[in-house]
Amino acid sequence: MKTRNFLFLLMSVAILFTACKSNDPEVKPTGITLNKTTLTLVQKKTETLIATLTPTDATGTITWTSSNTAVATVDNNGLVTAVAAGTATVTASVNSLTATCEVTVESDGSYDPAASLTGSAYYPIILDAASSAKVQSKIVADLRPDEATKFLYVWENTYTAGTATGPNFYGEVEGWVSLVVGSVGWSGAGFNVQDATTIDKLADITANPTGYYLHIGIKSKDNAVHVIGLDGQSNVKFALGATAFNDNGTLIEPLADFKRDGEWHEIEIPMTTLKTNGLLYASGMGTKNVFWFLSGGVAGTTLDLDAVFIYKK
Structure with a gap:
């Protein structure tokens, strides 16, 4: 009888010990x-x-x-x-x-230019006539300069005209936007749209940004950092380069970079990212610089841009 009681006691202790172990608190990381x-x-x-x-x-x-x-x-x-x-x-x-x-x-140095012309909706800012014809039925709002209500303004003569000869981003011999930083000590320019009807069509992009991208064709042989900005009801700006852009003490962080080999390269930034970073389009915004850029103050710095548009894949 005593032996049976002793074994029962041992079993009870073992069960109690096991139960205590299973309830040990998790170790929190430090x-x-x-x-x-x-x-x-x-x-x-x-x-x-x-x-x-x-x-x-x-x-x-x-x-x-x-x-x-x-x-x-x-x-x-x-x-x-x-x-x-x-x-x-x-x-x-x-x-x-x-x-x-x-x-x-x-960058792996490769891109397929034709792929960016197979989307479902386009808002062109820089796009040659031949490439535009391929997406004409899909253009929701044409933001390209027309010298009536849409303009490319160089701010305070800070850029001079560069050389836009040879094949553009899509291989067309139709030119592109080529600007060279002058001797003023800073640089800036923007695509300004004053047509309210056109501007209002941008609202759909940030209302449902999934699938939309900002597409930029760019080339350079120098290592200059550039700033790109998009204005809306609230704005966004970011650098293109290996480091942040110092704008009078304010550091603008890069979102992308490209190989500096003098050849065309493609940059695509999701509009979801730009919305997260502050961009908001809305109806009734009025006149806006829908796409603007800075290239610093070093004279001779060249900015070559082509195939700039927002599109939905």
């Missing part, structure tokens, strides 16, 4: 690190970042985010995909802890 703090990828390539929690027995759900999905995306497993040339910060977070990796995406 730190998080990534296997890489910098990462360089060629466009369209992928790499997985690995997050480690401390202490080693800590548990928690890791959330992954990218500061610039137009350049690089990251999934729930830390898989980074290079989308377009530029820089982005990938962040892994758990609770209030974070770790970051600075991602640089380099």
